[in-house]
Amino acid sequence: MEALILENLCKTFRGSGGSEIQALDGLNLRVRKGERLAVLGPSGSGKTTLIRCIAGLENPDQGRIHMEGSEITLSPPDQRNVAIVFQNTALYPHLNVFENLAFGLRLRKKAKSEIRRMVEDAAVTMRLQGLLQRPITELSGGQQQRVAIGRTMVLKPDIFLLDEPFSNLDPDLRTHLHSEIIQIQQQLGKTMILVTHDQNEAMAFGDRITLMKVGKCLQIGTPRELYQVPEHLFVGQFIGRPKMNLIEGILQVCSSKLVFKISGSEGRSLELPSVPGLLIKDAARKGVEVCLGIRPEALQVLPCDVPSSDSLPASMIPVSVEKIEFFGAESCLYLNSPFGNLVAKCAEPLKLTTGQNAVVRFSGSSGIHFFNPTDGENLLTGGSEENQA
Ligand code: ADP
Numbered sequence: 001m002e003a004l005i006l007e008n009l010c011k012t013f014r015g016s017g018g019s020e021i022q023a024l025d026g027l028n029l030r031v032r033k034g035e036r037l038a039v040l041g042p043s044g045s046g047k048t049t050l051i052r053c054i055a056g057l058e059n060p061d062q063g064r065i066h067m068e069g070s071e072i073t074l075s076p077p078d079q080r081n082v083a084i085v086f087q088n089t090a091l092y093p094h095l096n097v098f099e100n101l102a103f104g105l106r107l108r109k110k111a112k113s114e115i116r117r118m119v120e121d122a123a124v125t126m127r128l129q130g131l132l133q134r135p136i137t138e139l140s141g142g143q144q145q146r147v148a149i150g151r152t153m154v155l156k157p158d159i160f161l162l163d164e165p166f167s168n169l170d171p172d173l174r175t176h177l178h179s180e181i182i183q184i185q186q187q188l189g190k191t192m193i194l195v196t197h198d199q200n201e202a203m204a205f206g207d208r209i210t211l212m213k214v215g216k217c218l219q220i221g222t223p224r225e226l227y228q229v230p231e232h233l234f235v236g237q238f239i240g241r242p243k244m245n246l247i248e249g250i251l252q253v254c255s256s257k258l259v260f261k262i263s264g265s266e267g268r269s270l271e272l273p274s275v276p277g278l279l280i281k282d283a284a285r286k287g288v289e290v291c292l293g294i295r296p297e298a299l300q301v302l303p304c305d306v307p308s309s310d311s312l313p314a315s316m317i318p319v320s321v322e323k324i325e326f327f328g329a330e331s332c333l334y335l336n337s338p339f340g341n342l343v344a345k346c347a348e349p350l351k352l353t354t355g356q357n358a359v360v361r362f363s364g365s366s367g368i369h370f371f372n373p374t375d376g377e378n379l380l381t382g383g384s385e386e387n388q389a
C-alpha cells in the first residue's frame with residue numbers, strides 16, 4: 001500500500017505586489033510505505049510548500065491528499081501522523097536535551113514513566129545517551145539536528161518529513177548524518193521524505209528520487225533510473241556533474257545510419273551509434289529537430305593531430321582541449337569543437353594536455369539522449385507525469 005498519494009495538488013500564493021505565485025501546479029506523487037524518498041529540486045520549485053501541505057500546515061487550493069488509505073486533504077495537522085524537521089528547527093534553548101525530546105510527549109499528556117522510556121529509546125537511536133542533561137546551547141550543530149530529529153521520532157509518526165535538515169552543516173557532518181539517518185530509517189521501517197536541492201544528498205539518501213520543477217514532480221525513480229533514463233531534458237540536466245552536453249540540431253537517417261547536424265549550419269554531420277528505440281528512428285526518417293544530450297562519460301577523447309577534419313570518419317569530432325580538471329581517478333576535459341563546447345569525463349592516466357588537438361568518439365550508445373527541443377520530453381521514452389509508478 002502507498003503511504004501517501006497526492007493528486008493534482010495546486011497551491012497559489014499572493015506575492016507582495018499582488019502577483020500570483022503558483023507554488024504547486026497540479027502535482028502528482030505516490031510515496032510507498034516504508035521507503036526513503038528524496039524530493040529534489042532547485043530553490044523555489046515548491047518543495048517546502050509540498051511538505052507543508054502534507055503536514056497540514058498549508059491547505060492546497062485544489063487536489064487531494066491520501067495518507068495510509070484515508071483522505072486527509074484538509075485535516076488539521078494534529079490529526080495527521082507525521083512529524084516534520086526543518087532546516088532551522090528551533091529547539092528550546094533554555095531546556096536540556098532530555099526536556100527537548102520530552103516536550104511533545106508532555107503536550108500529549110503521557111505518563112512520566114512512559115516519557116522517560118520513550119526519550120531514552122530515542123536517545124539510543126540518535127546516539128544522544130550521554131548528552132541528555134546537557135543544555136541545548138552546549139551542543140554542536142550536528143548534535144542539535146540529531147535532537148531535532150529525535151524529538152520527532154519519540155512521537156512515533158507514520159511519516160517523517162525532513163525539509164533540508166542538513167543544509168546548515170559542514171560537508172563531513174552531512175555525509176555522516178546521511179548514513180545515520182538511513183540507518184535510523186531502516187531500524188524504524190517508517191516512510192521518510194527528505195527535501196533537498198543537493199543531488200548528491202538525494203542520491204545518497206533516496207531509495208527513489210522525485211525531481212521537482214516549478215510546482216510539478218517531473219519524474220520519480222531510483223537514482224540510477226533518473227540518471228540513465230531522464231524523461232525530461234530538465235532531469236537530464238539537473239542530475240549528473242559535470243552537466244550533460246546539449247546540442248540542438250536535426251536528426252536524420254541517411255543510408256540506414258543515424259546522423260546529427262547542427263540546425264542551420266553547413267557544418268559537419270556527426271554519425272551517432274545505433275540507439276535502441278524505433279520511435280526516434282521512424283521520426284528521423286523524415287528528419288526531426290532534437291536536443292541531443294550526451295553524458296560526459298559517453299565521450300572518449302583520443303590524442304590525434306589531424307591536419308584537416310575532413311579526413312576524419314563522420315563518427316568522430318575534431319576538438320582542441322581547452323581545460324583539464326583533475327579529480328584523481330578521472331579528469332574532466334573541456335573541449336572546443338565544431339559542435340560547440342563539450343565536456344568529457346575520462347579515466348586517468350590521461351594522455352592529453354591543455355591546448356592539444358584531439359578527436360572525440362562515442363564509447364557506446366549509452367549516455368546519449370534525444371529530447372524534444374520544444375517541451376523537453378525524452379523522445380525515446382515519451383516522458384510524462386502519468387509514467388510515474
Ligand atoms: P522551495 O522549498 O522549493 O525553495 P517553496 O515551496 O518555499 O520552494 O516556494 C515555492 C514558491 O512559492 C516560491 O516562489 C516562493 O517564493 C513562493 N512562496 C512560498 N511560500 C509563500 C508564501 N507564504 N507567500 C508567498 N509566496 C510564497
Ligand code: MG
Pocket residue numbers: 047048049
Ligand atoms: Mg524550501
